[in-house]
Amino acid sequence: MTDQQEWSTNANESLKISFVQAAPGSPKTLSSFHPQFTYPIFGDEECIFGYQNLKLNLRFAAHDLRPNLEVLYDKKFKAVEDVKATDIEETLKEWIPGETFEKVGAFNSHIQNDTSASSFKPPGELLETYTSRGRNFEIWSGELTDPTVQRLVERIQIMISFFIEGGTPLLLDDQDWTLARWRVYFVYEKLTDLPSPNTSPYSIVGYSTSYRFVTYVPTVSSKSVTQDFTLPPPTPISPASLPSRARISQFLILPSHHSHGHGTHLYNAMVKTFRASPTCTEITVEDPNEAFDDLRDYCDYKHLLDNGTFAKISLKTDIDPKLSARKIGVRVPTSKLLDMPLLESLRKKNKIAPRQFARLVELYLLTKIAPHNRQAGTARLTQRARATDPNDRAFYYWRLLVKQRVYKKNKDVLIQLDRGERVDKVEQTVGEVAGDYERLLRGMQKWQGGEASGSGSGGSERRDRAKRKVVDEGDGDDDDGDVEMEMAGDAKRARSEAL
Incomplete structure (x- = not known):
């Protein structure tokens, strides 16, 4: 034996x-x-x-x-x-x-x-150059139909299985139409003081992939127009020419380059190209993990802060007291708390997915409430709608706003619970959302003073942080109807890493 x-x-x-x-x-x-x-x-x-x-x-x-x-x-x-x-x-x-x-x-x-190494350049187009800790880096991008891009992905994507929990390598023998919907982004260090004539000046740091989901965009017309068309079309249609949602899929920074800000640079370079694309309607992420969620929140929040989007948003607290009464069947509609048409316009302009944009708005609105007044955190608030302190009223309505989003997102599951249990579950979740936002705000203060590393459209860090009792975000940015509610203790799978 x-x-x-x-x-x-x-x-x-x-x-x-x-x-x-x-x-x-x-x-x-x-x-x-x-x-x-x-x-x-x-x-x-x-x-x-x-x-x-x-x-x-x-x-x-x-x-x-x-x-x-x-x-x-x-x-x-x-x-x-x-x-x-x-x-x-x-x-x-x-x-x-x-x-x-x-x-x-x-x-x-x-x-x-290899005499060709010294003349090697990453495939595709150069998107950005930057410096980190005195070293030079470049971000390149190319389509998966490019044979050189395919070869690099084929060689490196075993890393997905090593570092991205639940990650799946790409199928590189797919049809050209499908491959053309993938775009790959490479981060390389541009080396100096090369030790040999055959040494390449480029060294890989990480990479990410994105996928185009073709979307239907209806046109508004006063009269119907009939158009003739043939299938297949006489000339090939490029996926890049069609309206689409861009989904960040795999996202990996090699461990030797963690905590140097490369995840931030890569994420920002990617979303910059998406926002500049006339055919991209929305930016989404596939199954992000907690660390990548943080990276994404930091980068998106800074973008909305810097471009003046947040300055246009405010939480209304001068609500009719009758609507705030704690009576069965009486509630304050979201439209009474926020200018919903304005929010939707700002969201589309920035091409941010609805769930992500709602969280960023909540995070920003929380910062407009004095820290002392939001210390209640997970406590259940009553009679704050009539409070004389405007910060108390703001925190009351802020929590009400989050409650409504949590409930709407998870209605099908929550409605199966007893009323008391349902109320407790939502209250507990809102408290944990508030606590997590406070953690993010503390992290942003440190992040702004240094370099963020983040962890990818999802990453592989496993943190001992409180899980939401109702995970209202889901694991990605799929349509709301496609995402199930997740309760505390359920494992969250990750598809990409952004360290």
Whole structure:
């Protein structure tokens, strides 16, 4: 009987990821780190069976991401009937291209003697250059129909499975029409003091992808017009020419570049292109995790603050006391608290999804209430509608505004609860929303004084922070009817990382 533990290796610890460049003598390692998780590849236990002192060295050329895998071990388990060592190459071949398995010597020789490396440039167009901590960086963007973009994505997207919980690699053998709806954004460091004539000046920092969801935009006309058309059309239609919602999907900054502000630069560069596009109607995010939510909130909030959007918004507190009475069937309509047509106009102008825009407005309105008056946090407020202190009235109506949004979003679930439990659930959720907004405001003060790193359209940080009892946001920006209510304790899956 074999000792399973003796022959089992933790996949996360045995696998080391490195990025290298040409240098005198042998390739130079620029950075190395371990994956955060490997369960999509090696199973829930994240173990590799059948080896002692196993080491997996997964290396990439820092510029064009050419991959190589070196497998080292002291002993390999000899098969006993159906019990045999994990076939590492067979397991990994679905996740990395075949060139990864070339001999280590051939890979090293290619890195050292690749004369084209010095003239390498990222594919697509240069969107932005910036400096962080005295180092220079560039953001490039290209469509997935570009063969060079495809090759880079094919080589690097195993990182999605290592660092983005629930992330799914892209299908690169899809039809051109579908591939044309994907756009890829690369962050590269522009290196100086190159050690070798064959050293590329570019080193990968991270990347993100976005997808175009074609949307129907009705036209208003006083009379109907009949138009003839044929299918298929006589000339190809580009997805970029059609009205669409842009969805940020995978978002990854490599661990060696965390906390240097690259997530902020990448996110802002992406949304800047979306806002500038005449065919993009709205910016959405796929299954963001908590860290990416923070990054997105910080960046969107600053944008709305800087462009004067927030200055046009105010919470009305001079409400008819009869509407504020605590009677069954009597409530204050949202339209009495905010100028809804104005909000919708501002939201569309900034191309922000409804759920995200509502949260940002709530966050801003909370800052207009004196900190002392909003200390109640999770407390249930009564008779504040008639309070003489305008900050007390504002906080009362602010909470009422959030309650209405929470209830409307989760009505189908809440209506199944007893009235008392339903009221308690909404009250508790609003208190937790307020507490989370206070956390965001504290974070913004620190963020504005330094560089934000954020974590992606969703990330992989796991925080010990209070979960909302009713998660009214959902995991992404899908249509409201497509998102289910999530209760406290439910795990939130992430599709992308923005660290």
